[in-house]
Amino acid sequence: MLFEGRDLICLRGARVVFSGLCFGLEAGGALVLVGPNGSGKSSLLRLLSGLSRPFAGTLLWDGRPVADDPDGHRGRVRYVGHLDAVKPALTAQENLAGWAGLHGAADPMAVAAAALERWDLAHLAEVPGRYLSAGQKRRVNLARLALAPAALWLLDEPSTALDRASVARLAAEIARHRRDGGMVVLSTHTDLDLTDPVVLDVSRFAVAPDDAEEPAA
């Protein structure tokens, strides 16, 4: 299993955020995206998830272009982004059960309960999303990773708002996912305890403002 990006160019609005970006990730691998605010870490994660497409360049999964099978790609990805995806009127367990149902769980509430347990959130199962703290919401979002297996985790600043114990749990869950052969790409501004990560400084592929006009198609 190999996930590769070749010569990726990312446009946001009319601006080229990065150009010529390449990476390769094998089964069990971790790619850590670093770089200053605005360098394009979130934009790259969106490209990798299939939520947006590169202006140019190719994403390959096992040598085959991701663009040839976007639905297949979406099925192998779990993307946990910046934005809080917890519905305020539903309890933590109902939120997770909704996602478990989308992943085809036969008993979504039971799968949700197991995920809450795994992320030490069982005591919050009945609490509506609107009453959860920032860190608790973030943990409910991360507990989505435990609902169904997926080959590729894409995590945008996953440790934001987490307390120390939760950061350690996140690192342990990532380690377990990698031991099972999964891959992870994450952005971070802080240290996360990962074994042998490949670190990619996205700002190395920045395009200087003077060169940043929209390229000719």
Ligand SMILES: Nc1ncnc2c1ncn2[C@@H]1O[C@H](COP(=O)(O)OP(=O)(O)OP(=O)(O)O)[C@@H](O)[C@H]1O
């Ligand atoms: N919807 C959008 N339309 C136009 N430009 C955008 C849009 N979203 C982001 N950008 C721009 O794209 C660039 C990259 O943003 P991105 O969010 O990918 O950076 P980042 O490295 O993740 O930043 P941070 O560390 O602050 O999270 C920034 O200059 C930003 O202003």
